[in-house]
């Protein structure tokens with residue numbers, strides 16, 4: 001496993017397992033299998049409704065707690081200091097853990113400054129080891145980096161071969177914020193698995209297309225958290241450290257960037273409307 005060091009000195013695995021859209025009864029089974037395969041970074045969220053299953057799998061794994069790096073996220077309905085304070089306590093209770101390694105503000109909506117103050121308090125108390133944000137595109141990220149007392153350590157955004165987010169990446173580099181990809185396989189959409197360039201590079205390395213798409217992000221220094229409910233795919237997505245893309249392959253893959261979002265960024269009205277409808 002490779003690790004990144006966050007801006008507060010905490011080490012984080014560069015490859016992990018995401019549990020979005022894994023049903024509550026399936027979550028414990030999937031996280032168990034992921035831990036058996038070797039994943040040590042887990043990514044959940046209050047919004048996913050499956051923190052309990054993730055916590056149960058961690059607690060029953062027999063692994064020392066410090067070997068696992070757990071991320072969860074504060075949903076926007078819990079913004080504001082008071083609500084966020086209660087929501088952080090609720091996540092700890094649902095997970096059944098004494099601390100959370102990384103807590104993210106899921107979306108820049110509502111009084112997320114108040115929510116961030118509550119996270120800073122939890123950070124000082126030691127129940128949260130690192131703070132970050134998600135879906136904070138450059139204007140929101142620059143804003144919070146200037147005004148928060150504890151600078152966000154990480155920003156989790158949509159990132160994959162078709163959406164490479166150059167201005168977000170540049171902003172994160174400047175502010176010392178670690179980029180993390182959600183949807184690193186473009187959620188299997190956009191014909192990712194039949195893309196001719198990805199297939200050509202995959203054949204050259206004798207590797208599946210999934211590994212080429214994921215390896216590209218790793219070599220850009222991004223933390224990735226691919227999701228699968230199938231153990232053979234979990235294993236495939238974990239086997240990324242035995243080969244390397246060369247400079248010409250990296251340059252070729254950079255040309256796949258289309259810049260279209262799978263889920264529109266939070267500043268887009270249609271995205272806000274969808275969240276309200278759901």
Ligand SMILES: NC(=O)c1ccc[n+]([C@@H]2O[C@H](COP(=O)([O-])OP(=O)(O)OC[C@H]3O[C@@H](n4cnc5c(N)ncnc54)[C@H](OP(=O)(O)O)[C@@H]3O)[C@@H](O)[C@H]2O)c1
Pocket residue numbers: 017018019020021043044106134135156157181182183184185186187188210225226227228229230233234236237
């Ligand atoms: N912060 C945010 O707003 C946000 C938004 C979205 C996601 N996330 C996080 O990021 C994680 C990953 O993103 P994601 O789940 O949206 O998308 P993803 O990891 O890019 O793709 C998951 C999809 O690809 C399929 N898949 C996985 N590995 C495969 C393989 N080797 N071959 C073929 N198909 C494969 C999965 O199907 P099966 O499950 O059927 O195998 C699933 O349909 C989430 O689980 C969540 O933790 C965060």
